[in-house]
Amino acid sequence: MYASSILLSAMALAGLVAAGPVQVAERQTAPAKLRIMPLGDSITEITCWRAFVWDQLADAKLADQVQYVGSQNSNPQNCKPTTANWDQHHEGHSGWLAIDIANNYLTGWLQKTPADIVMFMLGTNDVFRGKSTNDIMAAYTKMVNIIRAANPKTKIIVDLVIPLSAGSSSGITAINAAIPAWAKGLNSTDSPIVIADCNTGFKTSDLRDGVHPSISGDRIIASRVGPLLLNFVKQSLGKTA
Numbered sequence: 001m002y003a004s005s006i007l008l009s010a011m012a013l014a015g016l017v018a019a020g021p022v023q024v025a026e027r028q029t030a031p032a033k034l035r036i037m038p039l040g041d042s043i044t045e046i047t048c049w050r051a052f053v054w055d056q057l058a059d060a061k062l063a064d065q066v067q068y069v070g071s072q073n074s075n076p077q078n079c080k081p082t083t084a085n086w087d088q089h090h091e092g093h094s095g096w097l098a099i100d101i102a103n104n105y106l107t108g109w110l111q112k113t114p115a116d117i118v119m120f121m122l123g124t125n126d127v128f129r130g131k132s133t134n135d136i137m138a139a140y141t142k143m144v145n146i147i148r149a150a151n152p153k154t155k156i157i158v159d160l161v162i163p164l165s166a167g168s169s170s171g172i173t174a175i176n177a178a179i180p181a182w183a184k185g186l187n188s189t190d191s192p193i194v195i196a197d198c199n200t201g202f203k204t205s206d207l208r209d210g211v212h213p214s215i216s217g218d219r220i221i222a223s224r225v226g227p228l229l230l231n232f233v234k235q236s237l238g239k240t241a
């Protein structure tokens, strides 16, 4: 502050300030876009539900006021939603565990690309590696704490995890059973947590390989996540949800 006011005074003396304020005013009139982070594993990275949710944002005429954020920018499945110029940023990391993301990565990701809304589905890889439900839920708690430390007003969408047909589903069932009470316990007015039920009605025939959603599975995830996201976006933009 001090240094910049000295600089401004110096510029004023030099007659350089005159053109400045107009440009600053123009920059300030363009409102910042609402930042939405799709966070997860391969079910976020190499799938099309992100694209289909973007179509919902576009249909609601909200797409120009929001952006997806994250360190990744990719469309590995070559998804072709209706909206050709959909935002392909995300924080989906194939094969990664909720436990590792919570312990080692999320703080840095949110520093690099801060978010107003975080939506996540995680835990499938933890289950594959035999992690306990308690340890996975502890990672979920740590993630919420990290998200709120980065931005105390973050709105959070937590997904019930889609079923598996490869391997045992009991770990997935256990996480999904734990999420409602867990979310209620951490809920707050400033930083609400809502649950997207991506599991009910999701059949193993909606998986393309036993783990990842086929297009029909992507449509189910988008139909459960999208309406909650639209509500949060409208609330954040001061529109009636």
Ligand SMILES: *[C@@H]1O[C@H](CO)[C@@H](O)[C@H](O)[C@H]1NC(C)=O
Residues within 6 Å of the ligand: 180, 183, 184, 187, 188, 189, 192, 193, 194, 195
């Ligand atoms: C959290 O609170 C909001 C209201 O602020 C409510 O809509 C939402 O359902 C609550 N979430 C849970 C998991 O109870």
